[in-house]
Amino acid sequence: MSLPKDLKHSYYEASARGRILGLLDPGSFRELLPPQERAVSPHLQILGFPAAFDDGVIVGGGSLNGKPVLIAAQEGAFMGGSVGEVHGAKITGLLERALAERRGVLLLLESGGVRLHEANCALIAVSEIMRAVLELRAAGVPCIGLIGGTNGCFGGMSLVARLCDAIVMSEEGRLGLSGPEVIETVHGVEEFDSRDRALVWRTVGGKHRYLLREADRLVDDDIQAFRAAAIELLAQPKKLDLATLEQEQAKLNKRMTDFGACPDAVEVWSKMGIPEPKKLSLLDAAAFLSTVSAARGTP
Amino acid sequence: MKLDELLNALFPQGHKVTITNQVVIGAGKTKTGEIAVLGTTDHAYIGVEHALALAAEIINVIKNHPGRAILLLVDTQGQRLSRRDELLGINGFLAHVAKCLEFARSRGHKIVSLAYGEAVSGGFLSCGMVADETYALPDAQVRVMNLPAMSRVTKVPLERLKELSKTSPVFAPGVPSFLTLGGVAGVWGDSLSEKLEAALGKKTAGDKRRELGLAHGGRLLAHGVSKRVREEKLAG
Numbered sequence: 003m004s005l006p007k008d009l010k011h012s013y014y015e016a017s018a019r020g021r022i023l024g025l026l027d028p029g030s031f032r033e034l035l036p037p038q039e040r041a042v043s044p045h046l047q048i049l050g051f052p053a054a055f056d057d058g059v060i061v062g063g064g065s066l067n068g069k070p071v072l073i074a075a076q077e078g079a080f081m082g083g084s085v086g087e088v089h090g091a092k093i094t095g096l097l098e099r100a101l102a103e104r105r106g107v108l109l110l111l112e113s114g115g116v117r118l119h120e121a122n123c124a125l126i127a128v129s130e131i132m133r134a135v136l137e138l139r140a141a142g143v144p145c146i147g148l149i150g151g152t153n154g155c156f157g158g159m160s161l162v163a164r165l166c167d168a169i170v171m172s173e174e175g176r177l178g179l180s181g182p183e184v185i186e187t188v189h190g191v192e193e194f195d196s197r198d199r200a201l202v203w204r205t206v207g208g209k210h211r212y213l214l215r216e217a218d219r220l221v222d223d224d225i226q227a228f229r230a231a232a233i234e235l236l237a238q239p240k241k242l243d244l245a246t247l248e249q250e251q252a253k254l255n256k257r258m259t260d261f262g263a264c265p266d267a268v269e270v271w272s273k274m275g276i277p278e279p280k281k282l283s284l285l286d287a288a289a290f291l292s293t294v295s296a297a298r299g300t301p
Numbered sequence: 302m303k304l305d306e307l308l309n310a311l312f313p314q315g316h317k318v319t320i321t322n323q324v325v326i327g328a329g330k331t332k333t334g335e336i337a338v339l340g341t342t343d344h345a346y347i348g349v350e351h352a353l354a355l356a357a358e359i360i361n362v363i364k365n366h367p368g369r370a371i372l373l374l375v376d377t378q379g380q381r382l383s384r385r386d387e388l389l390g391i392n393g394f395l396a397h398v399a400k401c402l403e404f405a406r407s408r409g410h411k412i413v414s415l416a417y418g419e420a421v422s423g424g425f426l427s428c429g430m431v432a433d434e435t436y437a438l439p440d441a442q443v444r445v446m447n448l449p450a451m452s453r454v455t456k457v458p459l460e461r462l463k464e465l466s467k468t469s470p471v472f473a474p475g476v477p478s479f480l481t482l483g484g485v486a487g488v489w490g491d492s493l494s495e496k497l498e499a500a501l502g503k504k505t506a507g508d509k510r511r512e513l514g515l516a517h518g519g520r521l522l523a524h525g526v527s528k529r530v531r532e533e534k535l536a537g
Binding site: 032041063088091092096098099102119120121125132133136137139140163165177178179185188189194205206216242243247250254258262267270 | 349350353356357360363364380382383384385386387388389390391392393394395396397399400401403404406407422423425426427430431444445446451453454455457461465469470471472473474478479482483484507508510511514519520521522523524526527528529530531532533535536
């Protein structure tokens with residue numbers, strides 16, 4: 003069962019809970035450690051920050067197109083979706099459950115990365131998430147990352163994103179390691195003008211990530227579009243073996259050779275052979291995909 | 302400790318490494334045979350080129366030295382902060398290093414990391430903490446971020462963070478904190494070659510850091526929370 007096509011629901015605008023309910027088969031979601039359990043951060047209290055009863059991440063299970071899946075959704079509105087001790091442990095536990103049950107996972111990533119208010123704890127927490135995703139990859143259990151929220155996916159969670167079998171992004175999504183503001187603070191506005199939104203989206207936004215093959219699917223800002231892509235990608239786990247690693251090594255080497263001297267994404271897109279690269283940011287998902295398909299190649 | 306001094310202490314039977322653009326690649330002799338040595342030096346800011354060089358060597362070890370243990374030497378100030386690295390997708394490059402290490406692990410290569418200089422943030426996450434176990438020299442500068450930057454981002458006054466750093470392993474940079482939190486499995490103050498042999502010979506299965514954090518009293522919730530999520534019934 004899916005919503006009628008004319009009822010678009012923005013992934014960007016939705017809460018973490020809204021995204022889960024829109025993605026999974028209606029009525030199928032069951033939450034683990036729900037807010038009633040009050041798994042709050044002990045560290046935020048010490049600093050005088052308010053806590054969230056789910057520590058900013060919702061985890062649980064349900065079905066996606068009839069198949070059982072596990073799901074974690076970071077709530078960007080709480081501490082920027084950042085990872086603290088409890089938040090991280092919920093995700094790691096979910097991933098370990100996925101390994102035990104051999105059940106595919108959807109990770110709805112919206113995060114600034116390590117929650118600095120929990121500093122060292124949080125760094126280890128992110129590392130534990132990384133180890134858990136890697137175990138899933140080694141076991142051939144699919145883990146798909148979805149990125150399309152306000153805060154984007156940055157810091158250690160951007161490493162987690164790229165450990166997944168595949169990533170679905172909307173144009174609104176951003177994926178990068180260091181935030182533009184951080185780079186600007188350290189190296190100045192000439193290095194990265196974080197207030198130049200067009201520049202930010204060209205550099206770390208969904209369309210560029212899709213063209214670079216960092217993201218596997220570029221979809222409309224619509225929960226149903228994310229759902230369709232997730233269904234497709236969960237059915238195609240990417241084996242972690244020598245051949246795929248060597249392919250990735252070759253791909254990244256080629257990216258460096260081809261684009262390592264490009265000052266901006268527009269030069270990258272132009273070198274890729276995309277017609278009228280400066281107009282890409284204006285195109286909707288469908289027009290964008292048909293414009294770039296020849297140059298970008300099949301997913 | 303300087304790199305050459307460290308290598309002599311770790312490998313009294315001999316070692317051979319090359320250093321190219323702050324990337325360390327080579328091998329060292331242990332009682333049970335040669336092991337691969339990989340990492341960075343000079344407090345490197347790890348960028349796309351460093352990541353590719355490290356990944357290339359891990360793949361080389363997997364292909365040409367089946368079962369050879371890997372020692373990751375960590376000395377990094379974290380990821381390189383540049384628009385170019387972001388444009389090229391540095392998170393993907395670092396994740397690739399982590400995937401190569403995971404695949405090596407699945408092929409029976411033991412992976413031990415040693416923080417010997419600085420061990421910071423994204424660089425540490427992808428090129429150190431992915432190991433079976435992470436160890437550190439006592440004065441290794443292990444941290445997320447420096448306190449003034451943390452203060453700027455969190456808006457918590459620097460004085461408050463400094464005060465908390467005196468007693469809380471959550472905030473205090475440095476090895477003792479990471480030991481208490483379970484992030485580091487041991488500190489190597491002396492007898493480095495013996496400690497390395499012991500680490501290489503230790504059988505590890507899975508990520509024990511939450512258990513360690515609970516046992517040391519630094520992270521009281523992570524173990525239990527993840528266990529509950531793993532085991533609780535999904536209500537029907």
